[in-house]
Amino acid sequence: MSPPARRTGRPRSAEADRAILGATRAALVELGWSKLTMGDVAARAGVAKTTLYRRWTNKSELVVDAVAALLDEQLELPDLGSLRADVEETVLRFAALLTRPEAGTSLMAVVAEATRDEALRERIRTTIVNRQKRLVLLGRERAQARGELPREADPAAAARTADMIFDVIAGAVMHRTLVSADPVDAPWARDFAEVLLCGFPAVAGGDEAGPATAQKPAGSG
Amino acid sequence: MSPPARRTGRPRSAEADRAILGATRAALVELGWSKLTMGDVAARAGVAKTTLYRRWTNKSELVVDAVAALLDEQLELPDLGSLRADVEETVLRFAALLTRPEAGTSLMAVVAEATRDEALRERIRTTIVNRQKRLVLLGRERAQARGELPREADPAAAARTADMIFDVIAGAVMHRTLVSADPVDAPWARDFAEVLLCGFPAVAGGDEAGPATAQKPAGSG
Amino acid sequence: MSPPARRTGRPRSAEADRAILGATRAALVELGWSKLTMGDVAARAGVAKTTLYRRWTNKSELVVDAVAALLDEQLELPDLGSLRADVEETVLRFAALLTRPEAGTSLMAVVAEATRDEALRERIRTTIVNRQKRLVLLGRERAQARGELPREADPAAAARTADMIFDVIAGAVMHRTLVSADPVDAPWARDFAEVLLCGFPAVAGGDEAGPATAQKPAGSG
């Protein structure tokens, strides 16, 4: 059907695929992105380098897949009864994941590489970004079911909002963890959820200051 | 004092320093982080590789300095009369900067590298992170002067808040630009400022839904 | 007996054999020994690599057979009425053959390979060396029939002599053509025949000098 069903020749070993991705993750844990080599991954997987290059054109694509598998497997949306609690927990889990040596660094490195490589960019978008956005979509749906958020009429606007939330949450955690190199702990998560739900003036000083200044600009919308 | 006062021998050429950083930026523009080579930088700067290594211990540190200089030179806080306007403009400027080939990629790559290199992490913190936090601090001060934000009593809490804001703004822009690979344009900036100042329920549907559900959890501090 | 009489199963394609040897020669012409690859030969022959390895254990053996077939097909002893004329003509023909890109190079390469490979050495001996010695044997017989050479009493000595002649003729032509990389033309062939039949002092200066000095050493034999 969609894949033309290669009929002929020896079929690719599914075993090898698994071994390679596993070896990649193990190597990332031990060595980190920059010291990981294709030869080493091949050796760990008990596989020839050519087998590796037959499936992934380079280190970046391989690592994207390995990281994507990790994210798929590790990230699940909790259901703690309130949007705020779900956000806090998700932030903590995501931060914990990014702190793992195989995840955060690799993601950064791969994204850096992608700026010069359209194919890689596409692969990141499909296997990581789009797939993790499900968390935002699911979280919103639950919040709407609970009555915490209104149902949105315009689906385009809804999609835009989801993208925004995804970028804000993922971006903030990533930046805090990897760029600022500060810990994401429970207090931070609480403050962050507050900012996300109420705006930062609520955190900055007192609740009374917030509403007064945070008006939409007169000319907008 | 700080420089141990080298007295003897041929002094280092200040010309060389400038040429090297310039060449590094030019090379980053053309080639990007991963294809940039020390040999190439040296050649562009009309300098021997030795000279280069006498000043920076490795590629990463060199690039950190080049990027830091770029950020120092390009990022300034606008004063548009309101906190919201300042945030929107800053977001746009920062996004424009990250889109430049020498900036975003390099930053990501260098951060990725830093996860395994304490010295590099420190250099990033001092020459990039801490130095750009000035924008947040200055912005808050102005907003306080305008009466848009209250003066905070607890300096530790004030610092924490500033860090948070910095991570949220920088992180969101960075993630949108480089990971999601979507454009940061005026509408996005407007929405983002709205989230930042009022919380995301304000964007999600209608103002009425927001306040009702986004209460602090009962048991929290 | 010699073939273990495979009774059952699909028989090997004789077509394939021919196609492979042909493709090998074509590839040798185009690429030479060192750039010839089994995969390429298979592709040219429209045959799978497996088919190829089912018949020849490796590249060297395949090439030996291809070259042997070439020699068999191209080398024939002329009958020009005198030993000298036959020698000259044979030398020219052999040189012409060695100059062809598929012959000389391959022969050298295969011989080089054989020094570490007894099986290959044996194959060369049987399919090339012994088979081409027929030219020497036939030539001598004809010369004896013409009365140009005496019939030899001792068959062992006769064989030794034939071997010697074979090595001298083939070796000289091969060395001149491939090592010295000088042309074997009619004058050279004439001189060579002179040396072979009369000894080199006859060529060196004048006939008178030769016999006088080229005596067997007194103490030998």
Next chain:
Amino acid sequence: MSPPARRTGRPRSAEADRAILGATRAALVELGWSKLTMGDVAARAGVAKTTLYRRWTNKSELVVDAVAALLDEQLELPDLGSLRADVEETVLRFAALLTRPEAGTSLMAVVAEATRDEALRERIRTTIVNRQKRLVLLGRERAQARGELPREADPAAAARTADMIFDVIAGAVMHRTLVSADPVDAPWARDFAEVLLCGFPAVAGGDEAGPATAQKPAGSG
């Protein structure tokens, strides 16, 4: 002067040159031509592969130089008082050399390679062929001094003759040793010297048969 006298930069290590050629010869002895690898040679020489490739563009050129050095060092013309004795001894020595694993095979392989590589052919000619022709020239001179050979008037003809003798001797020994894979021993050397000095009919049957048939063809020069 002729080399523009590179003044600047670290000079090439003469030590390395020696180590590499030595390692090459050692590797040839142990492994033979086809199993010798550049990486292995580099490792044995305690040198990086790049250092090796900086001096020789490929395996063949390296081996040519190694073999040339071997020949220079091992081949010397004996002076046994007569041309015949000198020839016999030289033949034996040359055969002994070719039998060594690093010499004969390598020479064949390199010559095979050279048929497709003009630069290599030139290198063989200058470093091996021309340099070893000295033996022929020297041998003739001595024989002339002894009165065994006439002095030749025409220098061009003299050169042609020397080339011929060189090809006949080297070619015969090489073919016997490597192609026919038969031993070159004292009896063979004696027979060969006889052929070379008196023509092969002298060996074939009786001396009386030789002169009668080995006349120059009527129509020639």
Next chain:
DNA sequence: GCTTAATCGAGACGGTACGTCAGGTCTTTGA
């Protein structure tokens, strides 16, 4: 006409070496 078994094509596989490239160091001569 069915069974049997070796052959065929295709192409993936584990290996080994290739020749290149970049990182970072060291050794010259010259300023």
Next chain:
DNA sequence: TCAAAGACCTGACGTACCGTCTCGATTAAGC
């Protein structure tokens, strides 16, 4: 002492070919 030049070692790169191995599909010979 520093600078320019460039050789050096290290180690990874991605490719090429080797010879082997699985596939499913043929194709005769024997029953």
